[in-house]
Structures are given as C-alpha cells and as structure tokens.
Amino acid sequence: MRRISIFFIWVFALALCSVVATAQSQPFADKDLEYTLELPSATWKATSRGDGLRSQAEFVNGDRMDGYLRVRKEVVDAGTTPTNLADHHQDTKLRYLNGFVQGTSERFAGRLNGVTASYEFTSAGKPMLGRLYYLQADNRTIYTLHFTGLRDKLLRIRNQTDSIARSFQLK
Numbered sequence: 001m002r003r004i005s006i007f008f009i010w011v012f013a014l015a016l017c018s019v020v021a022t023a024q025s026q027p028f029a030d031k032d033l034e035y036t037l038e039l040p041s042a043t044w045k046a047t048s049r050g051d052g053l054r055s056q057a058e059f060v061n062g063d064r065m066d067g068y069l070r071v072r073k074e075v076v077d078a079g080t081t082p083t084n085l086a087d088h089h090q091d092t093k094l095r096y097l098n099g100f101v102q103g104t105s106e107r108f109a110g111r112l113n114g115v116t117a118s119y120e121f122t123s124a125g126k127p128m129l130g131r132l133y134y135l136q137a138d139n140r141t142i143y144t145l146h147f148t149g150l151r152d153k154l155l156r157i158r159n160q161t162d163s164i165a166r167s168f169q170l171k
Contacts, residue, residue: 038167082134110166
C-alpha cells in the first residue's frame with residue numbers, strides 16, 4: 001500500500017512539473033508580422049507590434065531596464081552575411097553610444113542561423129549591456145533581435161535571450 005501511494009505521489013509531482021514547464025513559455029504571433037517566437041516566461045510582454053507596413057515588434061521583460069527586445073527586419077544587398085551586418089552596425093551606430101565597449105561576437109544556431117554580438121555602454125550613469133542576434137532568413141533578409149538592459153540583469157537572463165532567438169522562425 002505504501003509503495004502505491006509513493007508511486008502516485010511521484011507521478012503527480014512529475015505531471016505537475018511538466019505542466020509548469022510547458023506553461024512558462026508563451027508563443028507570440030501577430031497577423032501583421034512575418035515571424036513567430038516564443039517568450040520564455042509571463043514577464044515578457046509585447047509593447048508594440050507590426051503595423052502592416054513594417055515588420056517590427058518590441059517586448060519588455062517586466063521593466064525596460066530588466067530586458068528590452070526590439071525585432072527588426074533588415075533588407076540587405078545580396079551576399080551580405082550576418083557578420084557583415086554586425087560589423088556595419090557597430091561602425092555606424094553602436095560605437096557612438098556613451099561608454100561603448102565592444103564585446104564578443106560568436107556564431108549562433110537556432111531555427112535561423114547567424115551571429116551574436118555583445119557590447120556594453122552606459123545610460124544615465126548606469127552600466128548597460130546590449131546583445132544582438134543577427135539571424136539570416138535568406139540571401140537578402142537578416143532579422144535583428146536587439147536586447148538591452150542593465151548589465152547585471154541582462155547577463156542573468158542570457159538563457160532567455162538565447163531561447164527567444166532560437167525559437168524565432170518565419171511563418
């Protein structure tokens with residue numbers, strides 16, 4: 001009798017854990033956007049969506065300082081690689097941020113492959129971190145997922161930023 005009750009408790013606990021694990025991620029899709037992604041927790045909320053003219057959206061992880069995501073579609077010249085676009089963004093946009101410090105760049109594999117680029121900067125005297133995912137959709141299209149937030153907080157949710165980028169896919 002004791003074995004049976006322990007068995008049922010174990011099965012119940014296992015079932016509860018699987019329900020909690022699947023309930024945490026939330027699929028995101030919008031009829032005006034060409035892509036879908038999964039948000040890893042209920043604290044991530046969409047703040048703006050596509051308007052039919054532009055393929056872009058923004059998301060916040062509770063507070064913008066805890067994690068802010070901008071998704072943009074970049075139409076590039078044929079043959080432009082994600083690394084080329086990352087270098088171009090660094091040279092033309094990022095390097096002019098207050099306290100800019102270039103970070104690492106590495107290959108990234110998900111439903112769409114590409115590269116990531118990290119950097120640090122300051123905003124209102126606070127140490128910030130930026131992490132960009134450049135995901136190649138085709139020969140002329142690269143999607144950028146640009147995460148920013150307080151350095152310590154964004155570092156803590158790196159697994160979430162990677163998860164969002166890995167789940168990113170075209171409809």
